[in-house]
Amino acid sequence: MTLSGRLVALIAFGVVPVVLIGELYDRALEALLAWIALVVLLVVIDLVAAASPRRLALDRALPARVRLGETVQSSLYLTNTGRRMLRGVVRDAWQPSAGASTTRSSVQIPAGERRMVSLTLTPFRRGERRTERVTVRSFGPLGLAARQATLRSAGRIRVLPPFNSRKHLPSRLARLRELDGRTSVMIRGQGTEFDSLREYVRGDDVRSIDWRATARHSDVMVRTWRPERDRRVVIVIDTGRTQAARIDDEPRIDTAFESALLLAALATRAGDRVDLIMYDRRLRGRVHGASGPELLSRMVDAMAPVEPDLIEMDWAAVPGLVRQVTTQRSLVVLATAIDAPGISRELMAIVPLLTRNHTVLVSSVTDPDVLAGVLQRGDRDEVYRAAAAERALLDVARVTTVLKRYGADVVTGSPADLPPAVADRYLALKAAGRL
Amino acid sequence: MSAAPSSAPAAARATTGVTDAETETPRVRTTLRRRLFWIVVVVVALVTAVVTIGLGTSATTDANRYSIENAAPAGSRAVAEVLRQQGVDVVAAGSLAEAQDAVDAAGGRVTVLLSDPYAYLDADHLAGVEAFAQEGARLVLVEPDAVQLRALTDGIANAGAPGSSGSVSSGCTLPAAERAGTITAPVAVYRDLGDVAGTAACFPAGDDTYALIEQPVGSASGSVTVFGAGDALTNGVITDEGNAALALGVLGERDTLVWYRPGPDDLEGGAPATLGSLTPGWVTPVILLLVLVVVAAGIWRGRRFGPVVVENLPVTVRASETMExxxxxxxxxxxxxxxxxxxxxxxxxxxxxxxxxxxxxxxxxxxxxxxxxxxxxxxxxxxxxxxxxxxxxxxxxxxxxxxxxxxxxxxxxxxxx
Structure with missing residues (x-):
């Protein structure tokens, strides 16, 4: 049960009769009691006449997924199975980060009819956003008091990573097509495969003229090349505690997701097969054997509910995981954080195991704050801060040096720069035929 | 390039036809049954509180000397209660008008006790008091001052405090005094300088002074008694010596006793207006009403619209914290x-x-x-x-x-x- 503002106003209005009767007949106390009795009577009438909120049947229509930052419509159908008209307010209790436009809406449902309450959701956090309950407040005909009940009606929506870095995709695809021999700019290298012969056109590299074929034909023939296809890319995303740190107001893990998505989009277009492993001490998500648009949709689906756990990453298990995916030579991308040598010791220990069979690329986010801190040396505190920043960079440099010595490739960048940098490194490896 | 269907078909449509079983809010009677224990506890506590307060207020006292509501040693509740048990109608009066009403109600055949230590009464009022005696009432003046003596008696004068603090004996033929025998030391003593026939002076305290002097007034059965032994009326010493006998004898002669203790109402222009008397009668009800409004507004704004929604939030760690x-x-x-x-x-x-x-x-x-x-x-x-x-x-x-x-x-x- 609850009361309305109208009831408060009604009680307050009692001042008029109390004062009037008090002035005229000196019976203020009796007037007060009579007024209270009247108000109580009205409230009881209103409560009795209000439709029961328990007699509502609920039904939901919700899209299953939404990409972070986009807006969807959530519809809640309310069927009044009672015999009285229900006037009231309905609250659909979405979690705050579901970004519901409004959680309360007023409804009027005649007996036996159905009404839809729709609200827009603009989630501002990745993962699974839920609503568990619907609370209905049913007012009586006078609008003084209401009956209230909370009904169970679960709804959920999966909020996918935003994939903001897809804006970099067209330019990278163009570069990929250049590699592919579809344009006149030919590239020659160790890793390219022979594609076909065609007639020489002006502008072609004379070094790619195939003299034997030219001798057989009456025209000058050139060889065309294309990069290797059907290579494997294994992306391993660290979901341990270091990935929870926020850089530029974005957790490291989100940057890792962006890089992985851009790389996967690019690699699947290039004809490579992409596998995703998200791991800390247990397998948090895995995408295996998908390609094309299905790959990306399965990847975002797997990524959506994953939040970094506050536990240490178990690197020792990673070579085993990669071996489970493929024994073929492949590009293994480790999306993690390169920190002080002490913290990264386990990573450094397993990289040689991986580089023995695979090409290894370690991607890590660097903090722009640290880079900026190095150059700020205005006062005492800033100088110490610059020293600490230099120390942090030095730590990263030492780990990077070790990783490179073990044969791994290291890509670092700020959260905005890292995804295209990883994609570029992939293209470079592909162009060099190192896949 | 689309990574995922951003708005998938409404495949995930969870149908939940809700009936009573899935309502989380318990029904009113369930709530009542569940909370029965606490409801009983609160009711018992309220009843106890009301009873206690009721008993407490009945025991509240008036702390004035000679007040018949005062059960303390300086009060006079004991004598009033004993007189009531003996069938005397004891009426307290706080103003001349009330005293007049009480006297009229009893038909004039009353005892009027007057104790006015703060001299509230002016000449007009004293004339009114004298009229009681003229019409046949017995007037008992407890420790009167000179003004009252001059207005109400004929030739009786103040003689200050008694010379010794010992008890005094009656020494006269007045029945009440004779029955009392001796009384504790009086507060004030008086001297009879007039020559009204029938004046009786009792309890001599030496030097021709007396603690009690009674003289007839007017033609009727009226009389005026100057009563210097005020202590004899108080709860503290009424049981000593013959105090009780004297008090009962002097005050219990008639069927009605008007216990008149003048107050502010007897002053010229009446009592000063208090805040309470200036406030209109509807103010208290309006205050009560506003309290109700506040309570209702509290429920209106404070009632939760369903349970609080819980959400696990991620930890926020700034990466540069180690550097800082x-x-x-x-x-x-x-x-x-x-x-x-x-x-x-x-x-x-x-x-x-x-x-x-x-x-x-x-x-x-x-x-x-x-x-x-x-x-x-x-x-x-x-x-x-x-x-x-x-x-x-x-x-x-x-x-x-x-x-x-x-x-x-x-x-x-x-x-x-």
Whole structure:
């Protein structure tokens, strides 16, 4: 049960009769009691006449997924199975980060009819956003008091990573097509495969003229090349505690997701097969054997509910995981954080195991704050801060040096720069035929 | 390129036809049954409180001397209660009008006790009191002052306090006094200077003074009694000696006793207006009403619209926190040597890259190369890069600035090359 503002106003209005009767007949106390009795009577009438909120049947229509930052419509159908008209307010209790436009809406449902309450959701956090309950407040005909009940009606929506870095995709695809021999700019290298012969056109590299074929034909023939296809890319995303740190107001893990998505989009277009492993001490998500648009949709689906756990990453298990995916030579991308040598010791220990069979690329986010801190040396505190920043960079440099010595490739960048940098490194490896 | 269907078909439509079973809010009777224990506890507590308060208020007293509501030693409740048990109708009067009403109601055949230690009564009022005696009432003046004596008696005068503090004996033929025998020391004594026939003076205290003097008034059965032994009426000493007998004898002669203690109402123009008497009668009800309004508004605004929604939020860790923490540690320890080391290592490694030197080039080689490029003195460059040791923070700041300048110079020159 609850009361309305109208009831408060009604009680307050009692001042008029109390004062009037008090002035005229000196019976203020009796007037007060009579007024209270009247108000109580009205409230009881209103409560009795209000439709029961328990007699509502609920039904939901919700899209299953939404990409972070986009807006969807959530519809809640309310069927009044009672015999009285229900006037009231309905609250659909979405979690705050579901970004519901409004959680309360007023409804009027005649007996036996159905009404839809729709609200827009603009989630501002990745993962699974839920609503568990619907609370209905049913007012009586006078609008003084209401009956209230909370009904169970679960709804959920999966909020996918935003994939903001897809804006970099067209330019990278163009570069990929250049590699592919579809344009006149030919590239020659160790890793390219022979594609076909065609007639020489002006502008072609004379070094790619195939003299034997030219001798057989009456025209000058050139060889065309294309990069290797059907290579494997294994992306391993660290979901341990270091990935929870926020850089530029974005957790490291989100940057890792962006890089992985851009790389996967690019690699699947290039004809490579992409596998995703998200791991800390247990397998948090895995995408295996998908390609094309299905790959990306399965990847975002797997990524959506994953939040970094506050536990240490178990690197020792990673070579085993990669071996489970493929024994073929492949590009293994480790999306993690390169920190002080002490913290990264386990990573450094397993990289040689991986580089023995695979090409290894370690991607890590660097903090722009640290880079900026190095150059700020205005006062005492800033100088110490610059020293600490230099120390942090030095730590990263030492780990990077070790990783490179073990044969791994290291890509670092700020959260905005890292995804295209990883994609570029992939293209470079592909162009060099190192896949 | 679409990574995922951003708005998937409404495949995930969860149908939940809700009936009573899935309602979370318990029904009213369930709630009542569940909370029965506490409801009973609250009701019992309220009843106890009301009963206690009711008993407490009935025991509240009036702390004035000679007040028949006062059960303290200075009050006179005992004598009033005993008189009531003996069938005397004891009426308290706080003003002349009330006394007049009581006297009229009893038909004039009453005893009127007057105790006016603060002299509220003026001449007019005293004339009104005298009228009681003229019409046949017995008037008992408890410790009257000179003004009252002059107005109400004929020739009786104040004689101050008694000479000794011993008890006094009756020494007269007045029945009430004879029955009492002796009484405790009176508060005030009086002298009879008039010559009204039938005047009886009792309880002599020496020097021709008496504690009780009674003289007839008017033609009817009226009389006036000057009563100096006021203590005899108080709860504290009424049981001593013959006090009780005297009090009952003097006050219990008639069926009605008007216990008149003048108050502010007897003053010229009545009592001063109090806040309560100036306030209109509807103010208290309106205040009660406003309290109700506040309570209702509290329920209106405070009633929760369903349970609170819980959501697990991710931890927020800023990545640069370790750097900031280390910086503060350096600053607290004033570790200028260590801080400068870090700055120098950073600068040297960047210079190595800038000048395209091998990665393991020594500082001497780097300083030579820098000196060659920027045209500075080798020793000076070496001193900035590794030689100089800062002795205090001012030197640390200076060296840090020099490192920056050196790096900027080198960068500029190498760009031009």
């Amino acid at each position: 923490g280390r910086a503060r540690l350096y600053a607290r320890q004033s570790a200028h040597a260590r801080a400068l080391d870090a700055l120098r290592i950073g600068t040297v490694s960047r210079l190595t890259v800038l000048l395209a030197l091998p990665r393991h080039a020594s500082v001497v080689e780097v300083s030579r190369a820098v000196a060659a490029v920027t045209g500075r003195n080798v020793d000076e460059v070496y001193s900035i890069l590794v030689g100089a040791m800062p002795r205090n923070e001012a030197e640390l700041l200076a060296l840090s600035d020099q490192l920056l300048v050196l790096e900027q110079d080198t960068t500029r020159v190498t760009r031009m090359l």
